Amino acid sequence: MLNAEMITIFILACFVGYYVVxxxxxxxxxxxxxxxNAISSVIIVVALDAVLVxxxxxxxxxxxxxxxxxxxxxxxAVNIVGGFMLTRRMLSMxxxxxxxxxxxxx
Amino acid sequence: xxxxxxxxIPLLTIVASVLFIYTLRGLSTAATSSNxxxxxxIGMAMAIACPFLHYMLLPSQNDASWQVLGSWAVMGVGGIIxxxxxxxxxxxxxxxxxxxxxxxVGLAAVFIACAVFAAPxxxxxxxxxxxSIPMSNATEMSIGAAIGAITFTGSVVAFGKLQGLxxxxxxxxxxxxxxxxxxxxxxxxxxxxxxxxxxxxxxxxVILLSLIIxxxxxxxxxxxxxxxxxxxxNSYSGWAAAGIGFTLENNLLIIVxxxxxxxxxxxxxxxxxxxxxxxxxxxxxxxxxxxxxxAALDSSVRGNVKVCNPEDAAFIISNAGSVIxxxxxxxxxxxxxxxxxxxxxxxxxxxxxxxxxxxxxxxRMPGHMNVLLAESNIPYDDVFELDDINHEFGATDVVIVVGxxxxxxxxxxxDPTSPIYGMPVLDVExxxxxxFVKRSLGSGxxxxxxxxxxxxxxxxxxxxxxxxxxxxxxxIKE
Numbered sequence: 001m002l003n004a005e006m007i008t009i010f011i012l013a014c015f016v017g018y019y020v021v022x023x024x025x026x027x028x029x030x031x032x033x034x035x036x037n038a039i040s041s042v043i044i045v046v047a048l049d050a051v052l053v054x055x056x057x058x059x060x061x062x063x064x065x066x067x068x069x070x071x072x073x074x075x076x077a078v079n080i081v082g083g084f085m086l087t088r089r090m091l092s093m094x095x096x097x098x099x100x101x102x103x104x105x106x
Numbered sequence: 107x108x109x110x111x112x113x114x115i116p117l118l119t120i121v122a123s124v125l126f127i128y129t130l131r132g133l134s135t136a137a138t139s140s141n142x143x144x145x146x147x148i149g150m151a152m153a154i155a156c157p158f159l160h161y162m163l164l165p166s167q168n169d170a171s172w173q174v175l176g177s178w179a180v181m182g183v184g185g186i187i188x189x190x191x192x193x194x195x196x197x198x199x200x201x202x203x204x205x206x207x208x209x210x211v212g213l214a215a216v217f218i219a220c221a222v223f224a225a226p227x228x229x230x231x232x233x234x235x236x237x238s239i240p241m242s243n244a245t246e247m248s249i250g251a252a253i254g255a256i257t258f259t260g261s262v263v264a265f266g267k268l269q270g271l272x273x274x275x276x277x278x279x280x281x282x283x284x285x286x287x288x289x290x291x292x293x294x295x296x297x298x299x300x301x302x303x304x305x306x307x308x309x310x311x312v313i314l315l316s317l318i319i320x321x322x323x324x325x326x327x328x329x330x331x332x333x334x335x336x337x338x339x340n341s342y343s344g345w346a347a348a349g350i351g352f353t354l355e356n357n358l359l360i361i362v363x364x365x366x367x368x369x370x371x372x373x374x375x376x377x378x379x380x381x382x383x384x385x386x387x388x389x390x391x392x393x394x395x396x397x398x399x400x401a402a403l404d405s406s407v408r409g410n411v412k413v414c415n416p417e418d419a420a421f422i423i424s425n426a427g428s429v430i431x432x433x434x435x436x437x438x439x440x441x442x443x444x445x446x447x448x449x450x451x452x453x454x455x456x457x458x459x460x461x462x463x464x465x466x467x468x469x470r471m472p473g474h475m476n477v478l479l480a481e482s483n484i485p486y487d488d489v490f491e492l493d494d495i496n497h498e499f500g501a502t503d504v505v506i507v508v509g510x511x512x513x514x515x516x517x518x519x520x521d522p523t524s525p526i527y528g529m530p531v532l533d534v535e536x537x538x539x540x541x542f543v544k545r546s547l548g549s550g551x552x553x554x555x556x557x558x559x560x561x562x563x564x565x566x567x568x569x570x571x572x573x574x575x576x577x578x579x580x581x582i583k584e
Contacts, residue, residue, distance in 0.1 A: 010363075013364035017366075021369040024134055028133045029476070072215075072217035095140055
C-alpha cells in the first residue's frame with residue numbers, strides 16, 4: 001500500500017536536511033527560520049493545480065476545490081514573497097559588514 | 107513540443123529541490139547566505155512554473171484561461187501583501203511575524219487538503235469523482251490536514267502571545283493533560299474513521315479537533331519558552347507540507363517538507379539544550395508555572411543589592427580595558443541595540459575591546475539577538491556564541507547585562523534544587539564588575555532568584571534598557 005519510492009525520497013531528504021542545517025551558523029538561525037518558512041510554502045504548487053486543473057471539465061462548473069485552492073494560493077503567495085523578502089532584509093544587515101566569514105564551523 | 111514540455115516538469119522539480127538544499131547550505135556563512143536566498147527564489151519560480159506547464163499539457167476541453175489569469179491575480183495580491191509586510195515590519199516584531207507566517211502555511215495546508223477532498227479526481231489520485239480515495243492517500247491526507255490545523259492555531263496563539271494580545275503567562279488548569287490526551291485520542295479515532303468511511307463530517311471533525319489541539323497545546327506555554335515553540339511550529343509546517351506531498355505523490359513537496367521539518371526539529375533541539383530541558387518537558391509545561399515554583403534564596407545568600415545610576419556606570423565602563431555585553435529580551439523590548447552600538451563605538455575609539463555574548467535562548471526566537479545587533483550595524487565578528495566566549499569572562503573588566511537574567515544565573519551551575527539547574531549559563535560572575543541593566547529587581551522568567559544581584563562585584567542599574575544605556579552614553583560623552 002505504501003509507496004516505497006516516496007518513503008525513500010522522504011528519508012533521504014530528512015538526512016540531507018539534517019546535515020545541511022547542522023552546518024548553519026547560529027548567528028543566522030533567524031534568517032533560517034524565515035527562509036524555511038518561505039520554501040515550505042512550495043505547497044502553492046498543488047494549490048495552483050487545484051485552481052488550474054481542478055475543474056477543467058466544464059461538466060461540474062466551478063466547485064469547492066477551486067475556491068479552496070485559490071485561498072491556499074493567496075496564503076502561500078503571501079508567505080513566499082514575505083518570507084524571501086524578510087530573509088533578504090535580514091541577510092543584508094549581516095552582509096553589509098562582512099569582513100571575514102566566520103571561521104568556526106567550517 | 108508537447109513531449110519536451112512534459113519532460114520539463116520532473117526536471118524542474120529536481121532542479122528546484124537542489125536549489126532549495128543550496129539555500130539552506132548558503133546559510134552556513136554570512137558571506138554565502140545572500141546567494142543562497144537567491145537560489146531559493148529561483149527554485150520557487152521553477153516550482154511555480156510546473157502547474158502552469160501541467161495545465162498547458164492537458165487536453166483542452168474548454169477554455170479555462172480565466173483560471174490562469176485568476177491564479178496570477180491571486181498570486182499577485184498575495185505577493186504584494188507579503189512584500190508590504192516584509193518591507194514595513196519592524197525588526198523588533200520579528201518573532202511574532204515568523205509565527206504569523208507559520209500559521210499561513212498551516213492554514214494553506216488545511217485548504218489544500220479540503221480541495222483534494224472536494225475533487226480527488228482533479229489531482230489524479232482517483233479515476234473519477236465517484237471513486238473513493240485510496241486508503242493510503244486518505245491516511246496521508248488526514249494526517250497532513252491535522253498537522254496543518256495544529257500548526258495554524260498553535261502559531262496564531264504563539265503570535266498572540268509574542269504580540270502581547272494574549273497574556274504571556276502560562277494558562278494552566280487542573281486535568282489539563284487529561285483533556286489534551288483525550289482530544290488527541292479523539293482525533294486519532296476520527297482519522298481512522300475517515301480512512302474507513304470517507305464522510306465529509308468526519309473530515310471536518312478531524313480538522314476541528316486538530317484546531318483545538320493546536321490551541322490547547324500552545325496556550326499553557328510561557329513567553330520565554332517561545333524559542334522552542336516557534337522552532338517546533340516551523341518543523342510542523344514542514345511536516346504538513348510533506349503530508350500533502352505524500353497524499354498527492356508529489357516528490358518536490360516531500361523533499362521540501364522533509365528539509366523544513368528537520369530544520370525546525372534541529373532548531374527546537376538546540377533551543378531545548380540551551381535550557382537543559384526536553385521537548386516534552388517544554389510542551390507539557392514544567393517551568394514558570396507561577397508562584398508555587400519561585401525558589402527564593404535564603405536570607406544568608408540574600409545580601410544588599412547595590413543600585414547605581416548611569417553616571418556611576420559610565421565611570422566604571424570608561425576605566426575598563428575590556429567589556430562584554432550580554433543582551434537579552436529586555437534589550438529587544440526597549441530597542442536598546444542602537445544605543446549600545448553607539449556606546450561600543452566610543453569605547454572602541456578609546457582602545458577598549460567590546461564583545462557580545464549570545465546565549466542560545468536569549469530573546470524570543472532562535473537568532474533573535476544576532477539579528478537585532480546586526481540591525482544596529484554591530485560587526486558580525488564581535489558577536490560570539492556561548493561556547494566561544496564563556497572562558498573569556500574571567501579576563502574581562504566589565505560585563506554589561508542588558509535585559510537578561512536567567513541565562514546568567516550561577517545557581518544553574520551550583521544549586522541542584524534550582525528549577526534551572528543544569529542549564530548552560532554565561533559565566534558573567536567571573537568578570538571584575540557586572541553591571542545589570544534591568545527594569546526591576548524581580549526574578550526572571552523562570553521565577554528563580556538570581557544570586558548574582560547580591561554579589562560584591564555586581565551593580566544594578568534599574569530602568570528601561572534604552573534609557574539607561576543612553577544615560578551612560580551621555581555621561582561618558584561629558
